[in-house]
Amino acid sequence: MRIAFIVWEFPVLSETFVLNQITGLIDRGHQVDIYAHIQGNTTQVHPDVNQYQLLERTYYIPTIPRNLIGRLFKGIQLFHASRQKNPELVWRSLNFFKHGSRAASLWLLYAITPLLDKEPYDIIHAQFGTDGLTGLSLREAGAIQGKLITTFRGYDISTYVKEKGAGVYRQLFQKGDFFLANCEFFRQAAIQIGCDPARIKVHGSGIDCSRFRFTVRQPSPDGVIRIVTVGRLVEKKGIEYSIRAIAELLKTHPTLEYNIVGDGKLRQPLQRLIDTLGVGDRIKLLGQKSQQALIEILDRSHIFVAPCVTARDGNQDAPVNVLKEAMAMGLPVVSTHHGGIPELVEDGISGFLVPERDVAALGDRIGYLIEHPERWSEMGQAGRTYIETHYDINQLNDRLVELYQQVLEVPQDFEGDRSQAAGVSPSSWLLASSFFFPPSSP
Structure with missing residues (x-):
């Protein structure tokens, strides 16, 4: 199969x-191209990016100047350069009668640039709901061909819907071919705003x-119990609450060591909190780490904490991958009743779940694990078994290929019933505002 992945940024270490999914599909003999809005950090990448030479498979939408004059001037240059490759598509991208402000803003002209000379794809897989909007826009303009599958992962079905309104995906739900969600929690969220449960x-x-x-986790000879959290330093990761919980526990367990791996806009506020609480010698912000460095940190740790919360803007988490990695390595975990996490952590079996933002409950469950190291082994083994059963990438990639094949078997006339070209409706203008400067992934 020829498969196009649409993402916001690539590569992204997290x-x-x-x-x-990309490497799994390549290993199975499929061709995968990647289309991204922006280029990520290429100096610190996952080893697979280089091993599979993925940057050679990646195509980027040219940067769109926010300044109107700059956007127009660069658009004229793109128009002349692109017209040589595919004049019909270039002219279609400027048809604002059909494509509304997506064309009038020149977003569509910029967005088609990487697709001017590409053959049709079997599958177009948009990795977030917002990427699905991009894929739909490009397909309706004739820039890309293939069955459109969209995955909902968190921000796109929580914060983005809260910002744009419940109708933001209305056209995507009508014209997209199939949809995925990374947990039942977000599947239900999509159904609630109009997605057909059968699709x-x-x-x-x-x-x-x-x-x-x-x-098998055991106490260290030096008596230090090492606790770790991994995640971007943003509100929904709830790291403020774990810092406060550990700071309180240090009063009775002074040999604790708490390492926080990740970076983000809350780094300075969190560091100030650590300094204010006077625990800078025991709680460390380690910054972003490579995959191998992260594995080494997890290997030295005893307890994993994921204190996720629903952010004020509505942003929520799915069963996050680093939590799966920690469980696979045998770490007992403490997390929260949040988003899709209860679908991953079995309360009392592989770890503990507590209410969001409840510092006392968080500290109580972490304290229990500190004082009962004999539970680490059974919880760690339960977590490993659960991950192997439900989240093994090889099994999931086999299922993904099967799903692609099933979508391809749907008769073309069925797709056509849902894909009749629409005029410029009020909802299309709402979508257009997100097309011009789509939000970043969560």
Whole structure:
């Protein structure tokens, strides 16, 4: 199969769930091209990016100047350069009678640039709901051909819907071919705003368990209990609450060590909180780490904490991959009743779940694990078994190929019933505002 992945940014060190699907499909003999709005950090990448030479398969939408004059001047240059390759498509991209402000703003002219000389695809897989809007726009302009599948992963079905309104995906639900959600929690969220329940399935984000060696957790000879959190330093990760919980626990367990791996806009506020609480010698912000460095940190740790919360803008998490990686390595976990996490962590079996933002409950469950190291082994083994059963990337990639094949078997006239060209409706103008400067992935 010829498969196009549409993403916001590539490569992204934290989005191993996208990378695992790409490499899995390539290993199975399929051709995968990647279309991204922006280029990510290419100096610190996952090893698979280089091993599979993925940057050679990646095509980027030219940067769209926010300044109207600059946008127009660059658009004229793109028009003349692109017209030589595919004049019919270039002219269609400027048809604002059909495509509304997507064309009038020149977004469509910029967006078709990487697709001017591409053959049709069997599958177009948009990795977030917002990418599905991009894929739909490009397909309706005739820039890309193929069955359109959209995955909902978190931000796109929580914050984005809250910002844009419940109708933001109305046209996508009508004209897209199939939909996936990375957990049942987000599948239900999509159904609630209009997705046909018969055309959306749960397809979890998998990990390669062979890369995460299971270890029976035991207290260290030096008496230090090492606790770790991994995640972007943003509100929905709830790291403020774990810092406060650990700071309180340090009063009775002074040998604790708490390492926080990740970076983000809350780094300075979190560091100030650590300094204010006077625990800078025991709680460390380690910044972003490579995959191998992260594995080494997890390997030295005893307890994993994921204190996720629903952000004020509505942003919520799915069963996050790094939590799966920690469980695969045998770490007992403490997390929250949040988003899709209860679908991953079995309360009392592989770890504990507490209410969001409940510092006391968080501290109580972490404290229990500190004082009962004999539970680490059974919880760690339960977590490893659950990950192997439900989130093995090889099994999930086999299922993904099967799903692609099933979507391809749907008669073309069925797709046509849902894909009649529409005029410029009020909802299309709403979509156009997100097309011009689509939001970044969560």
